[in-house]
Amino acid sequence: MILLRLISWPYFRRHVLRSILTIAGIVLGVAVFVGMHTANQSVLYAFSRTVDRIAGKTELQVTAGETGFAEEVLERVQSASTVRVAVPVVEAVADTRQRGIGSLLVLGVDMTGDRSLRDYDLESGDEAIVDDPLTFIAQPDSIIVSRALADRLDLGAGSGLPLLTAEGEKRFTIRGVMKASGLASAFGGNLAIMDVYAAQKMFGRGRTFDRIDLALKSGRTIAEAQAELGALLGPGFQIDPPAGRGQQFEAILAAYSMMVDISSLFALFIGMFIIYNSFSIAVTERRAEIGILRALGATRRQIRWLFLGESAVTGLAGSLLGLGFGLLVARLIAASIGVLISDVYGVARQADEIATNPALLAAALAIGLATSVAAALIPARSAARVDPVQALQKGRHQVLSAGESRARIGVAAACGALSLACLAAPRMAPAWVGGSRAIFYLGYLLAILVALLLSPLLSLMLARALRPLLKRLRPVEGALAADSLIQAPRRTSASVAALMLSLALVVAFGGMARASYDSIIDWLETALNPDLFVMPSQNIVVRTIRFPPGMGPEIAAIDGVERVQMVRDARIVFRQTPVMVVAVEIDSLEQTARRDPVEGDAASMYRLTAAGEGLMVSDNLAQLQGLKIGELLEIPAPYGVIRLPIVGIVVDYSDQQGTILMDRQVFRKYWQDDSVNVFRVYVRRGASAAGVRQRIVERFAGERQVFVMTNAELKAYILRVTDQWFGLTSVQIAVAVLVAILGIVNTLTVSIIDRRRELGVLKAVGALRGQIRRTIWIEALSIGGIGLALGFALGAVNLHYLLQMIRYDIAGMRLDYTFPVNVALGLVPAILAAALVAAIWPAESAVRRSLVEALEYE
Amino acid sequence: MVPETSTPAASGTPPPAIALDLVTRRFDGTRQVTALDQVSLDIPRGEMVSIIGPSGSGKSTLLNLIGGLDRPTSGRVRVDGEALDGLSDDGLTRVRRDKIGFIFQFFNLLPTLSSVENVGLPLHLRGWPRARVAARAHELLALVQLGHRLQHLPDELSGGERQRVAIARALSIYPPILLADEPTGNLDTRTGGEILALIQALHARLGSTVVIVTHDLKVAASCGRTIALRDGRIVEDVRR
Known part of the structure; x- marks a missing residue:
């Protein structure tokens, strides 16, 4: 401790900027980790809190995925001996058409029984109506809103509230306002309550409920109730406590969460390299000081602990700052993640505040601290090994010895061979290590390790290769810049490694984005080819408002319409995973699909599926769940278990977790539901899509809420x-640029200290300020260039692994490997510009240095 | 080829190569130190002058001011008739580049450059074409008898050889003024003698003005004029 105060603190004070840069490494890693996880958790938390608040005293909820079920199920639930009270619920997301309000969560409840589960806590309203549920029900335009919503809309009890429903825009009358707490604060306060039967009608649900909320008789356990209801209702229903919905939501977000994890991991790794770089430099600079300490009797152990102590203090300071920045980042990105999740998954939930999870913050603090100390282990060991006699010999320790190079190459070759073996034989892994996936990830880790081990040698080789070119361009500045890199590979390599890691992440994500984009466009072109889409909401993933099937023939009768396909899609739980069921008239689909199945014969696939004798599954579902053609699927539904073989595997990107396609008749039979989410409309040859769209809108005007999207609009959406x-990629590019700047500033700062005398000599023999600046700039550009080259190389490898992860662990998509040339081309100017920016301060500092001091420097 | 010039004639009134007029240099720190105190001095063209004095007498400060490496606190320094005060940093650099060659005690060669590259360095900085730089560097290395060590790095040379390369670099543009700070201070007696002989030979042959800062009385005695400094003032100025 005394050494920290006597030795480290003065060093910190003398090198404030450098110390800040070191701390910035950890701040960066921890901030990305905390920011992305907190934003993600905030969205999850907002969902769970909404579920909790809406649940009230509900102990169990009966659902059938998102599909809902017929009203008669309620009676069966109510008849169960364990159930004290069971009430039906319909949930819908509706638009108010009011600027700045966004979506509204409408809860349809049975006012006669619901208040035993939920406390509406009304602050105002027509007490007589609210207190008498029958009167409330008798007026189907009745609605209760939260205080927050009433304030936002500047409305009160008795005011009218317009809502977009399946039957067009309807005006509701606010009969009560809930106090701003508990239930009223769910969904960020954008909550309205109406009668369940009115909600059925308004949102096109027919005679179905979304779920049943129930409370148990006293003395009965949840397990007992689950067992009784399970037996009573069959396997097509989920009977879970309200918290179970949060878990399903988490499962839906699994792909997103995995991306966040990968980014965070890379960010921490990058932070580690910045710390490593700073400490290596500090040891180099302080060799004389270490030599004096050793000569005065400090033990190796004391020297090691001095540096580890410094790294711990740095790590702690960086982590604390990182927590603050992370929460700031979370606040900035949570809203956009909420929108993204709502758009991608159709689960409209908003993160109205940041969920600061103490466990996450503690973990981030511990990780930041551990990363910092781990990064300083090697430099601390080098410091402890400093020979007091040699401590004043400048420069020697910078050079990579032949022995060290050989050792690095040896270890890298062994890791590389093992990594290749993991690639070649992924199925040889014994089950106890986690099977083939564990081997795959081991191979991935080893590949990154090889890159890290080889980065100093490769940096050196590239710097040597660059020298003739740079010398040719600028005989003095170019040669000296290259020599600076060649002479001190340690000074450069950690910056290059951090840059390499960061660019590898950007390249891989960019490649994955490009490949996904191409695949999705291909799918849109070949499979999703109707001219028009008729939907009940502007948001194509909102499935809470539906159409009656009778609209199908009415649309078909409109002039210019050649074909109408009725589509019902809903998320169900299949093998404990939420997947999408898409029910469509397969006969008709066969006529319009222009894409061959991935597996299976097209003709028999359509024939068997249309006849209700088989199912089609999406390729991503097959990949994720290991499904094979011919395999018999068992899908529990409210009205029995569907047992049908897979007759075809097709490309379908309707859902990240996978899709099961079936004929509409099968869905109708097993769900007793003939409602429609989307009408796909094909326009007759020669007819104008715009004209048909206009006629559809006019046909249903004032009667139904219809949104008609053209094929181009849907694709654009x-x-x-x-x-x-x-968009995550752009965050990573920002991180990469930051890393480039941090690393290069750090390296150049030390470079100009190391080269103080050399730069002084240059000035003494006639170098102008511009020439001195240029040599520093060229050094920075060279570091950027070497980082880019190695980053692209590792990025190419990283992309391979990421595509494999996408295929087998994340989204089941088979994506073609294409190196993202555009991303790479975009990175070149970005990183080189960042390198130049990073060089500005060191270059000016070099120019302004006292010439006399530089020449006398020993 | 190396120009053969003679010592300028006494007739006519060309400005002195170096002229100091009441030059003072103070260093501000926790305690103010006056390294040079109102020094005035003229060094005519072609003269070989040694500056001697104990440590801290201001020898190196004087050399740094003449070479434009440092600026006086007050007073005026003229080099080849050109006043250095008022010149920008780059202006001072241009004076050094065009008029002055430096020889340092610790050679100050760039360790990553070969002999020929080190010698060519000032010429590249002036923007000379590569071929011309190479030709001049070869010529100069031959002049200091190092024609056989062209591609050697400084680490591969002896102390004397390094100083020869440094001298060749200082001569790269055949500057009118050569400044040497303890040129033999880091060499053994025999090698020091050889280097001094080389400087004298070059002075005789090229006619440059040479100013040598030294502790070594033998080196001082070999020059036509010796200026002794003590506590920042000239205490003796002897012409032989």
């Missing part, structure tokens, strides 16, 4: 959402 999903 999907591609926009895809862009949002990969």
Whole structure:
């Protein structure tokens, strides 16, 4: 401790900027980790909190995925001996058409029984109506809103509230306002309550409920109730406590969470390299000081602990700052993640506040601290090994010895061979290590390790290769810049490694985005080819408002319409995973699909599926769940278990977790539901799509709420959402640029200290300020260039692994490997510009240094 | 080829190569130190002058001011008739580049450059074409008898050889003024003698003005004029 105060503190004070740069490494890693996880958790938390608040005293909820079920199920639930009270619920997301309000969560409840589960806590309203549920029900335009919503809309009890429903825009009358707490604060306060039967009608649900909320008789356990209801209702229903819905939501977000994890991991790794770089430099600079300490009797152990102590203090300071920045980042990105999740998954939930999870913050603090100390282990060991006699010999320790190079190459070759073996034989892994996936990830880790081990040698080789070119361009500045890199590979290599890692992540994500984009466009072109889409909501993933099937023939009768396909899609739980069921008239689909199945014979696939004798599954579902053609699927539904073989595997990107396609008749039979989410409309040859669209809108005006999207609009919508999903890449590019700047500033700062005398000599023999600046700039550009080259190389490898992860662990998509040339080309100017920016301060510092001091420097 | 010039004639009134007029240099720190105190001095063209004095007498400060490496606190320094005060940093650099060659005690060769590259360095900085730089560097290395060590790095040379390369570099543009700070201070007696002989030979042959800062009385005695400094003032100025 005394050494920290006597030795480290003065060093910190003398090198404030450098110390800040070191701390910035950890701040960066921890901030990305905390920011992305907190934003993600905030969205999850907002969902769970909404579920909790809406649930009230509900102990169990009966659902059938998103599909809902017939009203008669309620009676069966109510008849169970364990159930004290069971009430039906319909949930819908509706638009108010009011600027700045966004979506509204409408809860349809049975006012006669619901208040035993939920406390509406009304502050005002027509007490007589609210207190008498029958009167409330008798007036189907009745609605209760939260205080927050009433304030936002500047409305009160008795005011009218317009809502877009399946039957067009309807005006509701606010009969009560809930106090701003508990239930009223769910969904960020954008909550309204109406009668369940009115909600059925308004949102096109027919005679179905979304779920049943129930409370148990006293003395009965949840397990007992689950067992009794399970037996009573059959396997097509989920009977879970309200918290179970949060878990399903988490499962839906699994792909997104995995991306966040990968980014965070890379960010921490990058932070580690910045710390490593700083400490290596500090040891180099302080060799004389270490030599004096050793000569005065400090033990190796004391020297090691001095540096580890410094790294711990740095790590702690960086982590604390990182927590603050992370929460700031979370606040900035949570809203956009909420929108993204709502757009991609159709689960409209908003993160109205940041969920600061103490466990996450503690973990981030511990990780930041551990990363910092781990990064300083090798430099601390080098410091402890400093020979007091040699401590004043400048420069020697910078050079990579032949022995060290050989050792690095040896270890890298062994890791590389093992990594290749993991690639070649992924199925040889014994089950106890986690099977083939564990081997795959081991191979991935080893590949990155090889890159890290080889980065100093490769940096050196590239710097040597660059020298003739740079010398040719600028005989003095170019040669000296290259020599600076060649002479001190340690000074450069950690910066290059951090840059390499960061660019590898950007390249891989960019490649994955490009490949996904291409695949989705291909799918849109070949499979999703109707001219028009008729939907009940502007948001294509909102499935809470539906059409009656009778609209199908009415649309078909409109002039210019050649074909109408009725589509019902809903998320169900299949093998404990939420997947999408898409029910469509397969006969008709066969006529319009222009894409061959991935597996299976097209003709028999359509024939068997249309006849209700088989199912088609999406390729991503097959990949994720290991499904094979011919395999018998068992899908529990409210009205029995569907047992049908897989007759075809097709490309379908309707859902990240996978899709099961079936004929509409099968869905109708097993769900007793003939409602429609989307009408796909094909326009007759020669007819104008715009004209048909206009006629559809006019046909249903004032009667139904219809949104008609053209094929181009739908594609644009999907591609926009895809862009949002990969918006993460731009965050990573920002991190890469930051890393480049941090690393290069650090390296150059030390470089100009090391080269103080050399730069002084240059000035003494006639170098102008511009020439001195240029040599520093060229050194920075060279570091950027070497980082880019190695980053692209590792990125190419990283992309391979990421595509494999996408295929087998994340989304089941088979994506073609294409190196993202555009991303790479975009990175070149970005990183080189960052390198130049990073060089500005060191170059000016070099120019302004006292010439006399530089020449006398020993 | 190397120009053969003679010592300028006494007739006519060309400005002195170096002229100092009441030059003072103070260093501000926790305690103010006056390294040079109102020094005035003229060094005519072609003269070989040694500056001697104990440590801290201001020898190196004087050399740094003449070479434009440092600026006086007050007073005026003229080099080849050109006043250095008022010149920008780059202006001072241009004076050094065009008029002055430096020889340092610790050679100050760039360790990553070969002999020929080190010698060519000032010429590249002036923007000379590569071929011309190479030709001049070869010529100069031959002049200091190092024609056989062209591609050697400084680490591969002896102390004397390094100083020869440094001298060749200082001569790269055949500057009118050569400044040497303890040129033999880091060499053994025999090698020091050889280097001094080389400087004298070059002075005789090229006619440059040479100013040598030294502790070594033998080196001082070999020059036509010796200026002794003590506590920042000239205490003796002897012409032989």
